[in-house]
Amino acid sequence: MSLSSVFHIAGSGMSAQSTRLNTISSNIANAETVSSSIDQTYRARHPVFATMFQENLNGAQGQASLFADQDQAGAGVQVMGIIEDQSELQPRYEPNHPSANADGYVFYPNVNVVEEMADMISASRAFQTNVEMMNTAKQMMQRVLSLGQ
Template sequence: MSLNNIFAISGSALSAQTVRLNTVASNIANADSIASSADQTYRARKPVFEQMMTDALRERGWNASDDVLEGGSGLGVHVAGIIESDAPLQPRYEPNSPMANEEGYVFYPNVNPVEEMADMMSASRSFQTNVEIMNSAKSMMQKMLTLGQA
């Protein structure tokens, strides 16, 4: 595998983890929002990652050598979509709330802040790991250039 492919693979992972971090931030920001009906209540969102196969990489302009692609293995990741959680919403009896429905209930999102913080830490560490991989590849390329001049 060439070092250029490492940049493409890590770059795709960085983009995917950025979407994941933004989704977590949106979930945390809306964790305490309320609505008077279940239809209007914010629902937790999760990105769905998908392995990019070689054809998808070529369509995106990334150059991967044919010997690397022979096995048909994936060479990156992208966000296939963002889905809403189907976990139940949290109806609470708060008749004094201006958002309460006729029965006195307000609906809170199905966002679990502890789960979201753990997801944020995981995404952040994955992002950091991919940055370190890119820095290592960059360092190896610089050393190869130095050896070529000797």
């Protein structure tokens, strides 16, 4: 693995954490939206990541190999998709709510704001770690170039 591949790996990590932060912010923004139907209620979304291996970068650009050789070094991270959380929604009996159904229930999303905030802190720290890794690699390359002076 060359020092220059560090930038690609850190960049893919930053992109993945950015996607994670976007889904978290979408979840928090919709945490208090209501609906009278289970089918129309917002469901929490979560990104799915997979490791990209060097063979995926050189050959087929398709799905990341999840069962690659254990000796092979990773070449970054890939966002495989964003899935909806299928856990139960929160029905609340609020017969005076304008969105209440015939039985007087409204359905709130399955978003736990405390959990989302903890995920947000984790994602922002992971993003910052990737930034620091890129800065360290840049400093190392600058020092290598200054050796010849």
